[in-house]
Amino acid sequence: MIVFQNVPVQFEELLEKFKDKLNEIVITEIGNVVVQFVFVTKNEISQMNANFRGKEGPTDVLTFVYGAEPSEVGSDFGEELEPYAESYICATVVEENAREFGNSPEQEMITVLVHSILHMAGYDHEYGDVKAQEMFEKQEKYVLRLLGS
Secondary structure, eight states: OEEEESOOHHHHHHHHHHHHHHHHHHHHHTOSOOEEEEEOOHHHHHHHHHHHHOOOSOOSEEEEEOOOOOOOTTSSTTOOOOOSEEEEEOHHHHHHHHHHHTOOHHHHHHHHHHHHHHHHTTOOSSSOHHHHHHHHHHHHHHHHHHHTO
16 A cells, blocks of 8 residues: 655645556555655755765655565554555655656656655665666556556
């Protein structure tokens, strides 16, 4: 189950539209788990990037995997479920990257969300070419499927 927090107004409709399809990717790649996407400011993501990665400046997304066991999502209405993973996203940086890469902000946001889900599933592009290639191939496949291109 996907949970969005602090969604910027400009992305509310997009996230609502794609939430079910993104959740299908979570189920396919990870299982029936709770994942959270929390939107933060550029200053907040810069501080997090420095604290957790030792890198200066803002980034578009930071993903943290906790590994909570898959659960029967929704089995007890109102029950707080531990997240399997969460990502912190800076919409401002996503929009800046969209301009830089020649994408629409919507396409860039979907790409970031899929990218983050794949990190949650254990894919990484920083420590090996084989896994990186597999990750980016899956990312492209999912983004194309979602956006219908």
